Amino acid sequence: MATQHNDYYLPTGDLVLQVEDVLFKVHRHFLIQDSSVFRDMLNVPPEEGRPASEQRPIILQGDSVQSWSLYFGLYYSRGPFYTGTPNLSTEEMVAVLQVAHKYCMDKLQKDIVDFMTDSGYGTP
Numbered sequence: 001m002a003t004q005h006n007d008y009y010l011p012t013g014d015l016v017l018q019v020e021d022v023l024f025k026v027h028r029h030f031l032i033q034d035s036s037v038f039r040d041m042l043n044v045p046p047e048e049g050r051p052a053s054e055q056r057p058i059i060l061q062g063d064s065v066q067s068w069s070l071y072f073g074l075y076y077s078r079g080p081f082y083t084g085t086p087n088l089s090t091e092e093m094v095a096v097l098q099v100a101h102k103y104c105m106d107k108l109q110k111d112i113v114d115f116m117t118d119s120g121y122g123t124p
Contacts, residue, residue, distance in 0.1 A: 002057070005065070008072040015042070018057035022065045025054075030075060036104040063102070067095040090116075 002023045013025035031038040041058070060068070070092050088096070093116055100109040 002054075004054075005069065008069065008076070016054055016057040017068070018059045019063045019065050019068050023054060023057055024068060024072065026072060031103075034075075034105045034108060036106075038103060063099065064095065066092075067099045070096050071099050 002018050002021050005022050005024050009023060009025045010027070011025075013027055015026055015028035015031065017024045017026065028038075028042055032042055033039075070088065074088075074096060093112060097109060097112045097116075099105070100112060
């Protein structure tokens with residue numbers, strides 16, 4: 001049985017995603033705005049006319065709870081690329097980059113790559 005994420009199961013969220021055994025309830029607007037994959041996925045009418053819910057979440061296969069937690073942490077804090085330097089390790093930046101790449105979040109992907117290149121992330 002899936003459990004609700006401690007930070008990103010939002011009472012005002014209108015989209016339920018399941019990653020591993022964790023449910024995220026977030027705002028579809030932001031995912032549609034940032035991701036062509038989610039934009040296409042969410043423009044298709046749900047089966048039987050029912051939207052994703054806790055009983056029928058959209059299941060994201062092959063992703064990690066940590067990656068999505070980091071992504072939502074960046075996004076809901078207005079993002080590191082709006083407010084300055086993100087406080088993430090190289091591994092955490094790569095985890096968010098993998099989500100951005102997989103779901104065609106082109107702007108976020110470019111921002112992460114540019115930031116990592118410009119700041120020398122991961123170089124000794």
